Amino acid sequence: MDAFENGVLGKDTPVLDANLKVTGQLKYVDDLKLPGMLCGKILFSPYAHAKILSVDASEAERLEGVRAVVWYKDAPATRYNGNGEDSDILPSELVFDREVRYVGDKVAAVAAETPEIAEKALRLIRVTYEELPFYLDPREAAAPGALALHETGNIMEEVKLSAGDLEKGFAEADEIFESEYEVPAIYHAPMEPHVSLSVYGADGKLTIYTPSQDVFGKRKNLAKIFSLPMNRIRVVSPAMGGGFGGKIDLVTEPVGALLAMKTGRPVKITYRRSEDIQSTTTRHAEHIMIRTGVKKSGEITACDYTVYLSAGAQSGATMSVAWAAGGKFFKLFKTPNLRYHAIPVYTNRAVAGAMRGFGSPQLFYALNSQFNTIAQKLGMDLCAFETLNFFDPNDCDRRGEPLGNLQAKRCVARGMELFDWQSALREQEASRRNPGRYLVGVGMAAAPHGSSLFGVMPDTCGVMLKMNEDGSLTMFTGVSDMGNGSNTMQTMLISEILGIPMDRIACVKTDTETTLFDVGAYASRGTYVGGGAAVKAAKSMRTRILREAAELMGLERRQLCLRDNCVADRHNPERFVTMAQIAEHAHQKERDICVSGVFGTKAAPISAGAHFAQVLVDRETGEVTVTRYAAVHDVGKPLNPLALEGQVHGGIQMGLGYALSEGIRLDEKGRVQGTRLRDCHLFTAPQMPRIQVEFLDSNEKTGPYGAKSVGECATVPSAAAVANAVSNAVGYAFRTLPIRKEEILCHVKPFETPGL
Amino acid sequence: MESVTLNVNGKDCPVQVEKNWTLLYVLREVLDLTGTKCGCSTNDCGACRVLVDGEAKNSCCLLARNLQGCRIVTIEGIARGGELHPIQKAFIEAGAVQCGFCTPGMIISTKGLLDQNPDPTEEEIRKALEHNLCRCTGYVKIVEAVQLAAKRLREE
Numbered sequence: 001m002d003a004f005e006n007g008v009l010g011k012d013t014p015v016l017d018a019n020l021k022v023t024g025q026l027k028y029v030d031d032l033k034l035p036g037m038l039c040g041k042i043l044f045s046p047y048a049h050a051k052i053l054s055v056d057a058s059e060a061e062r063l064e065g066v067r068a069v070v071w072y073k074d075a076p077a078t079r080y081n082g083n084g085e086d087s088d089i090l091p092s093e094l095v096f097d098r099e100v101r102y103v104g105d106k107v108a109a110v111a112a113e114t115p116e117i118a119e120k121a122l123r124l125i126r127v128t129y130e131e132l133p134f135y136l137d138p139r140e141a142a143a144p145g146a147l148a149l150h151e152t153g154n155i156m157e158e159v160k161l162s163a164g165d166l167e168k169g170f171a172e173a174d175e176i177f178e179s180e181y182e183v184p185a186i187y188h189a190p191m192e193p194h195v196s197l198s199v200y201g202a203d204g205k206l207t208i209y210t211p212s213q214d215v216f217g218k219r220k221n222l223a224k225i226f227s228l229p230m231n232r233i234r235v236v237s238p239a240m241g242g243g244f245g246g247k248i249d250l251v252t253e254p255v256g257a258l259l260a261m262k263t264g265r266p267v268k269i270t271y272r273r274s275e276d277i278q279s280t281t282t283r284h285a286e287h288i289m290i291r292t293g294v295k296k297s298g299e300i301t302a303c304d305y306t307v308y309l310s311a312g313a314q315s316g317a318t319m320s321v322a323w324a325a326g327g328k329f330f331k332l333f334k335t336p337n338l339r340y341h342a343i344p345v346y347t348n349r350a351v352a353g354a355m356r357g358f359g360s361p362q363l364f365y366a367l368n369s370q371f372n373t374i375a376q377k378l379g380m381d382l383c384a385f386e387t388l389n390f391f392d393p394n395d396c397d398r399r400g401e402p403l404g405n406l407q408a409k410r411c412v413a414r415g416m417e418l419f420d421w422q423s424a425l426r427e428q429e430a431s432r433r434n435p436g437r438y439l440v441g442v443g444m445a446a447a448p449h450g451s452s453l454f455g456v457m458p459d460t461c462g463v464m465l466k467m468n469e470d471g472s473l474t475m476f477t478g479v480s481d482m483g484n485g486s487n488t489m490q491t492m493l494i495s496e497i498l499g500i501p502m503d504r505i506a507c508v509k510t511d512t513e514t515t516l517f518d519v520g521a522y523a524s525r526g527t528y529v530g531g532g533a534a535v536k537a538a539k540s541m542r543t544r545i546l547r548e549a550a551e552l553m554g555l556e557r558r559q560l561c562l563r564d565n566c567v568a569d570r571h572n573p574e575r576f577v578t579m580a581q582i583a584e585h586a587h588q589k590e591r592d593i594c595v596s597g598v599f600g601t602k603a604a605p606i607s608a609g610a611h612f613a614q615v616l617v618d619r620e621t622g623e624v625t626v627t628r629y630a631a632v633h634d635v636g637k638p639l640n641p642l643a644l645e646g647q648v649h650g651g652i653q654m655g656l657g658y659a660l661s662e663g664i665r666l667d668e669k670g671r672v673q674g675t676r677l678r679d680c681h682l683f684t685a686p687q688m689p690r691i692q693v694e695f696l697d698s699n700e701k702t703g704p705y706g707a708k709s710v711g712e713c714a715t716v717p718s719a720a721a722v723a724n725a726v727s728n729a730v731g732y733a734f735r736t737l738p739i740r741k742e743e744i745l746c747h748v749k750p751f752e753t754p755g756l
Numbered sequence: 757m758e759s760v761t762l763n764v765n766g767k768d769c770p771v772q773v774e775k776n777w778t779l780l781y782v783l784r785e786v787l788d789l790t791g792t793k794c795g796c797s798t799n800d801c802g803a804c805r806v807l808v809d810g811e812a813k814n815s816c817c818l819l820a821r822n823l824q825g826c827r828i829v830t831i832e833g834i835a836r837g838g839e840l841h842p843i844q845k846a847f848i849e850a851g852a853v854q855c856g857f858c859t860p861g862m863i864i865s866t867k868g869l870l871d872q873n874p875d876p877t878e879e880e881i882r883k884a885l886e887h888n889l890c891r892c893t894g895y896v897k898i899v900e901a902v903q904l905a906a907k908r909l910r911e912e
Contacts, residue, residue: 014848021856022844022863024791024831031790189891191795191803191857241793241857242891273796483855483892642851642897649894650854677800677889685885685895 006563008496009705012642015481016488016507017239028239029195029209030270037197038067038111040259040269041118042252043125044279045100045107048348048670049134049149052098052127055108060124065117068262069125071108072096075258078225082250083317083353084217084520085457087224090157090315092150092346095225095254100129101149101313102348103671104278111259111267136670138308138345139287149313149346156311156319159342161326163398169302169337173293177374181290181366182736184663185310186283187680188355192241193276197268198256205232206257211240212510213248213480214520219512221250222257230512237510243482244654245354248522249316251280274675281353282664284321285310288366294374298385302337305329307362309344312351318344321352323456324523325359330397331448331606332408333367333389338398348670354522356651360447360716361658365737368445368720373733382444382724383421387412390446401455403448404605404708407634407698411610412446418692419612419630427614428728437751439617441729445720446610449713451528451703453519454604461525461533462516463490465541467586467593471565471579472504473541478518479530480510484711485643486526490534492640493704497538498545499563500579516596524709527639529601531704536597544593545582552577552585603702607713609633611652611721613689617729619751622741624660624726626689633713637706638695648693648714655718656683659726663738760824764789765833771820779815779823780804783830791831791860795889802888805861805868806830812868814887831860834867842912843867846905847898854892862888866902874910878903 020026057069075095081087100107108125112118135141141154148154170176196210206228212218215235223230240247252269259267271279286307293302307325311318322342329340368386375385390408397403415421424442431440453459464476475494481487487507495502508514518533519525546557549567553560553575561570568576577585586593614628631648638644661681665673673679699706719737727733732747757772762779764787771786780797783789783806795803797816804815807829834841843866846852853859862885869876869884876884881902882895890898 012851014851015853015856017856018848018853019840021853021859022831022840022847023835024789024860026856027790028793028857030794031784189889191793191801191855191889191891193795240855242855244891270794273798273800483853483857485854646851646854646893646897649896650892651894653891653894676798677796678798682889682891683894684887684889685899686879686882688882688895691894691896 006496006499008492008502009639013488013492013640014642015483015485016491026239028192028241029197029211032197032209034199034266037266037268038113038263039115039118040109040111040256040267041122042106042255042269043108043122045103045105047100047129047131048103049132050100050129051132052100052107053130054128056126057108060110060121063117063121063124065113066110066121067265068111068259069108069121070096070258070262072098074262076225080221080225081315082221083248084214084220086315086317086320087217087221089319090152093314095258102350104350105313106255109255109259111263134348134670136347136349136666138310138347141347142308142343142345154346156315156344156346159322159326162339163330164337166302166304166337166339170293172301174296176291176293177370178291179370179735181288181369183286183362183365184737185285185349185352186355186658186662187277187664188244188246189680189682190242190244190246193271193273194251194280195270196252196256197266198260199266200260200264207234208253208257209236209238210253211247212237213243213482213522215510215512216478216517217520218250218253222253225254226257234513237480240480240482243521244356245522246281248354248520249281273677277675277680278672279350281316281351283355284352284359284362286362288362290366290370292370292374294378296378298378298380298388300333300335300389303335304339306341309342310347310349310352311344312347312349314351316351316353318352321359325363328360328363328448330399331403332391332446334391334395335389336398349666356654357712357716360449361719364445364447364716365720365723368717369723369733369735372443372724372727383412383416386446402603404603404702405698405700406448406606406608407696408446408448408608410696411608411632411634414694414696415610415612415630415632418632418694421612424614437619439619439729439748440614441617441725442614443721443724443728444610444612445717445724446608447713447716448606448608449524449709449716450604450606451709452525452601452604453523454601458600459519459525459529460598460600461518461529462596462598463533463537464516464596465494465537467583469583469587471583473500474506474508476508476515477530478510478515479526480521482521484526484647485640486530488643489527489531489640493531493534494538497535497542500565504565524712526711527707528703528709529599531707532599533597535704536599537595540595540597544595548582548586548593549577552582605700605702605708607633607635607709609713609717611717613721613725615722615725615729617726617744617748619748622744626656626722629689630692632694632696633710634696634698635710636698636700636703636708639705639707641695644695644710645693647710649691651714652691652718653683653688654715656722657681658719658737659722660738758821760821762820762823762828763826764828765830773820775821777820779806779818779820782820783815789830789832793857793860795857802861802865803858805864805888807864807868810868810871812865831863834863842908843905846908847901850897850901850904852893852898852901858888858890862898866905870906870909874906876906
């Protein structure tokens with residue numbers, strides 16, 4: 001059963017809906033129109049923190065074509081946490097509040113016949129504010145005497161995790177290193193901005209079409225906010241133009257729902273890009289302090305990690321990020337004495353939430369940066385230093401959690417070969433000895449990531465399979481596909497097990513009304529959990545098909561095998577029945593062939609990746625060019641190499657931006673500086689380096705056909721590898737991301753043109 | 757409102773437009789050609805690219821009223837009859853399609869490039885895609901798709 005019998009798995013397979021995408025036929029939510037549909041627009045706060053004293057919407061309401069204006073007086077009184085996973089943790093948000101907590105917070109909204117009328121109406125709403133003190137830095141917000149953003153205070157809940165004896169560890173160290181790091185908030189920048197289309201009918205049912213990584217989490221939250229039973233809320237994600245964590249939390253949906261309820265008309269809210277940049281979730285900005293003790297041999301004896309997380313204006317996923325990064329802190333380095341201390345703090349900026357890596361890109365940037373410094377100080381190669389301290393496969397971490405078949409050491413070893421690390425080091429050395437205008441630097445970083453939410457919450461996914469009258473199948477899955485190929489991978493698994501070709505398996509997805517529960521597209525659980533559910537459903541389907549076939553053929557089930565869209569006699573392949581005959585037989589016997597499979601995780605195997613980067617630093621301009629890049633990942637058994645490579649490539653693009661160009665900048669009033677997409681400085685095609693990607697031949701015995709995760713792990717070590725390369729080129733340990741050219745110029749000797 | 761006739765995907769389309777309506781708005785909202793995507797409306801992302809007289813341009817920054825008689829090709833006009841264009845096939849096979857939101861614009865830019873330059877270098881390809889942003893692929897497989905498409909088109 002576990003060999004790739006039907007030849008589907010392990011093959012490069014494009015995404016299922018690629019034909020629709022290359023022809024422009026796939027309907028994203030903004031492409032949908034309903035009769036009578038209104039345009040919803042939101043009025044955003046111009047202040048970082050203020051009390052709303054009054055709202056006068058009379059003029060806006062009188063404007064021809066305006067159908068509703070809503071603000072705090074219309075909003076349900078239920079506070080919520082817009083993140084599905086954390087929906088019960090510190091519910092702090094209202095659909096509209098009397099207090100605004102960041103520049104871009106929602107104040108009021110309008111539904112009108114056209115976007116022009118809606119925008120005009122927004123300008124006619126008169127709001128008076130009383131400005132309040134605000135905090136952009138979590139350390140200021142956490143200070144005694146700071147004005148509380150929420151009733152529960154500014155510090156959410158501190159997370160303290162530890163193993164061993166820290167003092168003993170530091171006492172054993174030959175040297176102790178201390179450093180601090182600063183990382184910015186990052187905009188997810190999916191190509192599709194946030195959008196939702198809300199419909200509320202006379203039957204009291206709310207339907208919301210929204211590109212969503214978590215339709216069930218959104219339904220749960222909407223049910224709570226609007227006091228509706230879940231059978232009267234349908235959340236559908238028909239297509240998603242990129243997510244990266246940004247499409248987990250509620251953003252426009254509660255406002256759209258309120259407007260739809262008020263008007264009885266469908267309401268679409270499409271964020272302009274500037275609104276998307278200003279008023280959706282971000283990666284957490286953090287201030288990190290690390291103290292690490294090492295022996296001369298390179299053995300890390302103790303590591304004490306403290307982080308302030310800037311949570312932004314609402315609770316969101318912050319607590320989960322704080323916990324998750326804490327878990328990851330223990331997952332790669334076998335150091336016996338460890339302490340992780342996270343201080344998540346409300347701040348007056350956009351809500352920080354889930355973003356690819358979920359706290360780990362910050363953590364592993366900071367750790368790998370400090371370890372780069374330590375290795376140099378010890379006169380050790382960074383790869384040797386890190387792998388000396390890595391866990392081995394099937395170890396448990398220092399808190400007793402099993403790591404699965406963790407192949408981090410092999411990732412580094414293979415990456416060194418692929419990248420030709422030794423000759424890259426020689427180039428760097430030559431550049432140091434004889435620096436020209438361009439300084440050469442190389443860097444490496446490694447990181448682990450989990451494959452599910454096991455240990456955090458019950459992590460389940462259900463898949464249903466229905467056989468149609470012609471023997472083709474329809475899969476019903478709650479797994480959100482962001483374009484990463486999760487539904488493709490599920491279909492591949494089903495096709496492999498049942499011998500039914502992929503083009504005879506349809507996919508109905510992410511619709512709370514028709515698909516079984518899934519936790520949501522986060523925690524890199526798509527393959528491990530969504531794939532696990534597909535395998536379970538397919539195995540049930542196999543049993544059902546064999547039962548019908550055995551009866552039809554008059555043979556024992558064990559004599560039969562499934563392949564080429566048929567069930568055949570194992571010993572006499574000429575004797576077979578088609579899937580269509582099987583479906584017909586079942587119907588004649590007054591039976592349907594419909595099964596479901598629910599997979600719940602019983603482990604959280606750790607994937608790993610090692611990234612290698614070479615950069616050129618221009619001493620004249622401070623500009624950095626990433627010239628070469630290699631990434632080696634342990635994903636267990638690679639099921640779809642094409643999709644896996646795509647995940648790693650995209651993860652690297654994000655990492656390069658994190659290291660060198662991205663980062664949301666606020667002015668002194670808390671306003672986002674630069675709300676155009678060009679201001680986000682995403683890496684473009686000409687800026688990207690040549691990238692080599694390889695996957696280890698590995699196997700995770702608890703995963704579907706040996707597979708585990710890749711999505712988040714793809715980006716976690718990336719910024720660290722690039723930052724280390726830049727630090728190594730310049731000979732200065734940069735400790736703030738992004739590393740901007742202005743800062744580089746402060747630390748390089750000016751290049752003197754020869755002969756001048 | 758003023759009258760303008762746009763030639764879209766080989767068909768003359770007489771439309772009434774307001775002065776400030778962009779080509780993107782007319783394509784999506786008036787002609788229901790939603791394959792052209794709005795990623796920013798500020799000339800930054802390339803998701804709205806169309807060919808205007810053979811040249812790839814961002815439709816969010818072109819006023820419809822200035823395009824009387826121009827030949828406009830959108831993503832809906834790329835396939836050859838009922839069959840996918842070799843560029844579309846190459847994008848699929850190379851794995852250049854992930855979320856798909858940038859894909860129409862990428863394919864338009866590719867068409868614009870290969871019509872002018874059937875044998876571009878990798879650098880020329882990257883340059884031609886400079887104004888098309890993608891957050892999923894790191895552009896790696898997109899560049900490979902363009903190379904594959906160019907090769908196949910040369911062999912036709």
